[in-house]
Amino acid sequence: MGGKIGNSINRGNAPYTFRLGGENYHSIGSLLPLDGNKPQFSQLYIYDTENEISNRQRVFGESSSDADNYENYIINYLKEMLDSQNPLVHAYHMVRDTFKENPQIDFKLRIVGTRKYDARTYNLPTASEVAALIVGDIGDAMEKRDIIVNSSSGGLRQISELHPSYTPLQFPLLYPFGEDGYKVDIPHRNVDPSSRPNQFSLPLNERRLFQQLLVDKYTMVESQRLHFIRGKQSELRSDTYESLETLRRQEIQMFQHLGSVGYGYPDFFLTITCNPGWPEVKRFLKDTNLNSEDRPDILCRIFKMKLDSMIKLLKDKALFGKIKTAVYTNEFQKHGCLENICFWTREIVQNNTADNEDPQVDEIKAFYDCRYLSACEAAWRIFAFDVHYRVSAVTILPFHLPGQQQVIYGPEEDIEDVLTKTSNSVSMFTGWMEANRNYEHARRLSYAEFPTQFVWKKTSPPKWVERQSGFAIGRIHVVPASFDEAYYLRILLNKVKGPKCFEDIRKVYGFVCDSFRDACYRRGLLDDDKEYIEAIEEASHTANGYYLRNLFATMLITSSLSRPDYVWDNTWQFLVDGILYHQQKKHKNPGLSLGDEQLKNLALLQIEEFLVSNYSSLRRFSHMPFPDQEFVSTSMNPLMMEELSYDKDSLPNDFKLLYTSLTDE
Incomplete structure (x- = not known):
């Protein structure tokens, strides 16, 4: 297991919680350790087996001599059990024997990923069914989900969690007979729980290891769902009807995807927190040596029953009046406990972004980066209990x-x-x-x-x-x-x-x-924006044009204006203040003259620059003018600006004066 296991919450002042953060992945090492390294994981079955017990004890660190004897007894007992019963251990012993006979040969262990029969119905798998030795090239014998373990690769290789031998490899003490775990196309069987009363289950009695098993099992389910989504990205196509018609005429048009849904304001707000000390939990565990945190599956089931009972009581008994709508969300706190948040309304509530230009976001990676998974949440989701619930039904329109x-x-x-x-x-x-x-x-x-x-x-x-x-x-x-x-x-x-x-x-x-x-x-559903026009006009008495242009851009960003173009048409003479002076100073031409359209273009250019710096644009406002790119490029050229710097208002008078002074010749 390669996920981030969080132990920061386990400080001894609360029940133990197994918590996994980020993406979980599963890896397997080589058959032999590199030169100078000590064996670990499955290498303990193959390398230096004469000292296997001491090698395994070394994993737990140093301890007293009495503890050593006790640990040696337990390790030896478990070793003998797995050596005699587990077909995967037999496969690794086969590798051990082959190395002893031919220490120079280079071969690989193939852990087979397919089964001819369902091991839950027929006999348990044997060593020859689950593994095989391959000498030389792999060739065509390998199938897609087979695990190939190299003799000495020096690193870990990621393996598929869908391999039937993954679970017994990861949890050999929970599956001592090497029973197959989940695999693709596993037959579904409807089993009546009453047909196996009081049957002992080893995983359910493994305390903290059971928590890890639950989390690992659900991450296998989750990773396959996300893998399907990621793998289908190249096949999924979505566009608008109009865009496809335009594409048929060799023109491409983008589309807009609209937002989400709101629920309005509730009349009541309730929270329910799972209590490990509930009498029902204690009654279930009274004849066992387990604590409540050792059975997160039972906590989830009892919490679900109490939650359903409470909702039924509030709806049928009308303790808070007649309930027409209800929404609840289950959240899983960092210490692993379940908490439910309910919203209730007595009446039907009233009806209540990102641009297409934004860069693509890897939502799957973002999901893994910010999520953690506890045993309670894993059990709740495996049982397929509602995480979000609502009544009455809400139709998204x-x-x-x-x-x-x-x-x-x-x-x-x-x-x-x-x-x-x-x-x-x-x-x-x-x-x-x-x-x-x-x-x-x-x-x-x-x-x-x-x-x-x-x-x-x-x-x-x-x-x-x-x-x-x-x-x-x-x-x-x-x-x-x-x-x-x-x-x-x-x-x-x-x-x-x-x-x-x-x-x-x-x-x-x-x-x-x-x-x-x-x-x-x-229809009178929009304001006339006169208050914003008056605000800009009033600010023009004390503020410069730069401030006014930023003020107008801020109004655009905050969507304060119902008709931005109307406000622009009535305030542009204030918004262009200072533009001409700065252009004269920039081009060192005190006599530079600009027309109204040129001043508007330069003002719009500065407004656009402010919007772009705040991840917006004038193009988002369909009725707003956009700066003329040709004029903008021209304004950056001092020679062209000098040639174009004439006063349109004075030119007609100059023309009349000069025209009258012309002679007949």
Whole structure:
């Protein structure tokens, strides 16, 4: 086991907790140690076996003579047990005997990863079934999951946790007969627990080692799920419907993915913490010599029963009034105990970022870097108990701009086939508009209210159908204001009922607005931003232009402005203050003259630089002007600026004066 085992919490003042941090991995060493090194791990079965007991005792450090005798007795007893029963030990002894007969030969040990029979039903595996010696090249005899152990490699090699011999190799005392662990395509058997009453289980009585076993088992499950996700990244394709249509015309367009869901404010906040001293735990362990921390699986089961009982009591007995919604989350504290956090509401709550340009993040690595796993959490997840629970059901309601619905397709699929699929052209959001065309009573519901009376069925094609039973709450994706039109569409969805198309959403008092933002403003859902205009105008009396431009950029970053372009149009004359002076000083040309558009460009350039330094851009605000790149490059050239430095206002007067002074000749 190669994960980071955290012992900082085990200071003797609390029950022992096995805790693993970061990514777990599994390694195996060579058959022989390097010259001058002492044997360790499986090398103890092969190298210097005449002193095997003392070599194993050395692992535990120095002790008194009485302790030495006691340890020697235990080590010898366990050695004889494994030597006589464990087929993996027999395989290593086969290596030992081969080395004695041919000490110069170079060979490898192949630990076979496939089985012809299920060892849980048939006889236990033998040494010849689980391992084989290979002399020379491996050739074609090796299969994908076989473990190849070199004679002397001098390092550790990572192995697959899906190998059936991994578990007995890692925990030989828990599996003394070399029983196979989990493997791919293992047959599933439904076993009635009552068919084996009072059957002794060695792993369940191994105290701290059982905690390690639980953690190791769950990391095997988790790593395979994450490995599947990582391995499928090259095959998964996701884009918008509009982008695929554009790609068909050889033009590529990016898409936006909208945020997450909110739950509103609860009426009650409860916490429940697992107590290892509960009477049920003591009653279960009374005839054993185990402590409560030695059976994290029992703690999880009892905690789950108490949690379910409490939820049923609060819902059925209505101790806090009639409960319509509830959410709970289980967290696992660093000392290993379970804690539950519950949120309850008596009424249905009201409805409540990253840019595509951000660099890609390895989410799997980030997950491993910041997570730790205790035995209680491993047991809870192996039992598949709910980590997050909610009632009533919450239906997540995605939405999108026209043509921006997400489309999933395979790496080999033709674009024409993807676009002609009905399921790709119909989304939950457009299906809502289709239902408004088909059901008259549906037009009385907003998008968030729709799941209370309709259910989204993923048929072919998918569609909304009338709800026959049950209850659900609708939750629309939360979108930051920086998403511009999507943000304004999100605002309108809380107000508009029964639209049959996107134009109906933009329609206000019979007039179809050009954008969702204009529709919000026409409905009075947005402020007129006059207070921000007045703030900039007031600040211009005491502050310089540099400060005003930073103030305006800060308003953009914090999404304070409903109509940034409107504020810009009414304050640009203040925001360009000082631009001309600095350009004259920069080019050492006191007579330099710049027009309004040139001043605006330079002011926008400084605002853009401030936004970029704060991971934003003017391009995020679709209605805001963007600095003219051609003019910006020209402004950096002093010769061109000198040629262009003329006063447009005075030139007509100069022209008239000079024109009248011309003679007939």
